[in-house]
Amino acid sequence: MDISMHLMIHLIVKHPTLTTDCSLVKDCTIARSLHPIMKRGFLNTKRAKRSVETRGPPTPVKPEMLKVKLPIGKVDTTLPEGYEPSEAIVKECDSRNMIYPDNARLCTTLPSQSFGDTLADNPDNWTECLFLGGKQKREIVSTPGFPSPIPRPPQIRHRIKPSRFGIGMFATRNIKMGDLIVSERPLLVSPSALPPLIPNFPKGFKPTFLQFTQGRMAEYEKTLEICLGRMLPENRAAFLALHNSHTEDGSGPIFGRIRTNGIGIIEKTEKSDLDAGDYGYSAVFNDISRINHSCAPNAAYGFTMSSFSLELRAIRDIKKDEEVFIAYCSTSEPTAERQANLKSYDFECTCSLCSDPTSDALLAKIKESTLEPSVWSHNRNLNGNKDRMQYSKDWMAAIEAAGRQNLKEYGSHISMLIAASFGLGRMDEYRKYKEMNEAWYLAKYGQAMKLDFF
Ligand SMILES: C[S@@+](CC[C@H](N)C(=O)[O-])C[C@H]1O[C@@H](n2cnc3c(N)ncnc32)[C@H](O)[C@@H]1O
Numbered sequence: 001m002d003i004s005m006h007l008m009i010h011l012i013v014k015h016p017t018l019t020t021d022c023s024l025v026k027d028c029t030i031a032r033s034l035h036p037i038m039k040r041g042f043l044n045t046k047r048a049k050r051s052v053e054t055r056g057p058p059t060p061v062k063p064e065m066l067k068v069k070l071p072i073g074k075v076d077t078t079l080p081e082g083y084e085p086s087e088a089i090v091k092e093c094d095s096r097n098m099i100y101p102d103n104a105r106l107c108t109t110l111p112s113q114s115f116g117d118t119l120a121d122n123p124d125n126w127t128e129c130l131f132l133g134g135k136q137k138r139e140i141v142s143t144p145g146f147p148s149p150i151p152r153p154p155q156i157r158h159r160i161k162p163s164r165f166g167i168g169m170f171a172t173r174n175i176k177m178g179d180l181i182v183s184e185r186p187l188l189v190s191p192s193a194l195p196p197l198i199p200n201f202p203k204g205f206k207p208t209f210l211q212f213t214q215g216r217m218a219e220y221e222k223t224l225e226i227c228l229g230r231m232l233p234e235n236r237a238a239f240l241a242l243h244n245s246h247t248e249d250g251s252g253p254i255f256g257r258i259r260t261n262g263i264g265i266i267e268k269t270e271k272s273d274l275d276a277g278d279y280g281y282s283a284v285f286n287d288i289s290r291i292n293h294s295c296a297p298n299a300a301y302g303f304t305m306s307s308f309s310l311e312l313r314a315i316r317d318i319k320k321d322e323e324v325f326i327a328y329c330s331t332s333e334p335t336a337e338r339q340a341n342l343k344s345y346d347f348e349c350t351c352s353l354c355s356d357p358t359s360d361a362l363l364a365k366i367k368e369s370t371l372e373p374s375v376w377s378h379n380r381n382l383n384g385n386k387d388r389m390q391y392s393k394d395w396m397a398a399i400e401a402a403g404r405q406n407l408k409e410y411g412s413h414i415s416m417l418i419a420a421s422f423g424l425g426r427m428d429e430y431r432k433y434k435e436m437n438e439a440w441y442l443a444k445y446g447q448a449m450k451l452d453f454f
Pocket of ligand 1: 165166167168242243245260261289290292293294345346347348349350
């Protein structure tokens with residue numbers, strides 16, 4: 001008997017539901033029991049009787065209670081006496097299944113993984129995904145080319161090691177703007193917002209908004225435990241080794257790490273409401289989640305659906321041994337707004353911009369610099385094009401001196417230089433700015449955004 005036959009018999013014995021044509025790790029859906037435990041004989045136990053007595057059916061909830069304002073910092077995390085998160089009812093399904101009800105909480109592994117596969121079999125790794133409904137899985141799996149191998153730089157260009165801010169990522173060689181630093185498949189993808197899980201508080205208990213949110217987070221943690229339980233042990237250990245800046249606000253250890261390390265990869269489709277399937281999704285990574293924040297970052301990222309990986313690229317040239325930074329918040333906001341947006345990460349930013357009192361005034365001028373209509377108007381006049389070139393070169397130099405190449409205005413000035421150099425027939429400069437433009441766009445928006453110019 002050959003080794004693959006041995007393996008198959010072993011798998012079928014170990015996983016009796018497995019048939020020879022279905023060796024893939026199964027999906028599962030997660031529902032909730034109204035009561036904490038649902039085992040044979042459950043209703044005869046003391047705990048169950050108490051539960052049946054004290055818990056009613058979930059009470060209707062006012063929509064404002066479901067608004068996603070998560071606590072940060074140190075808050076009162078006590079939950080009412082008698083409350084326990086509901087037990088999850090897990091139902092396995094064939095991982096080739098694509099149709100799931102909109103309200104299903106679906107755990108699936110992408111790309112599909114075979115039973116017994118190890119990271120040596122697939123160094124590109126797998127992602128454990130929690131989706132609300134089947135829409136995201138259908139969209140991802142039907143992406144042309146999915147699952148393509150993750151792109152790799154020609155040599156390893158990053159290292160994870162201690163930094164001023166805990167652990168961080170560092171460049172192991174000089175990296176040019178636009179170059180790939182690393183691409184990585186997430187360990188976990190899950191909804192960016194808290195799903196609408198209503199806690200079953202004891203009958204008659206009227207929770208405050210904070211208590212209600214604490215209950216929702218406790219319920220959600222149970223779901224996340226199931227996702228984590230499906231991971232390869234190495235991936236689970238890597239996830240749990242990540243930093244958690246939400247240890248005192250009631251987020252569980254898994255949700256806390258998602259809040260600390262998650263990077264938005266799938267936008268929600270509707271801005272205003274959070275129907276199932278319209279949730280945005282965020283991803284947590286082994287290496288990329290170690291990158292610290294700067295408001296003047298030297299790297300940016302884009303998610304590529306076909307390889308299901310995040311591509312991290314240099315948004316400006318990076319020197320060997322320099323720390324790699326991304327921005328955790330929008331960098332086109334003034335300092336006070338940025339600091340407020342960073343509160344949930346539990347640190348005060350001390351980057352070169354946050355510590356420079358003149359940086360907000362310069363930011364306002366940079367934004368205005370691309371709004372000037374005379375700069376953009378079609379200009380065949382030779383002097384006009386010369387003026388435009390000088391204007392954009394000066395602004396690019398100012399933006400570079402501030403290390404703010406990640407601002408979209410930097411890209412606008414490169415585009416302006418392409419047009420003006422073309423108008424002046426300066427083809428060497430034209431080619432130089434066109435190359436720069438390609439590198440910058442790739443870093444800023446990833447593979448998804450390709451710009452055709454001239
Ligand atoms: C996504 S983790 C980054 C990796 C983290 N340094 C680690 O040790 O794993 C985010 C956390 O890193 C720290 N951090 C990131 N950027 C920082 C900065 N600019 N200043 C201070 N702390 C920072 C904060 O503790 C933040 O909650």
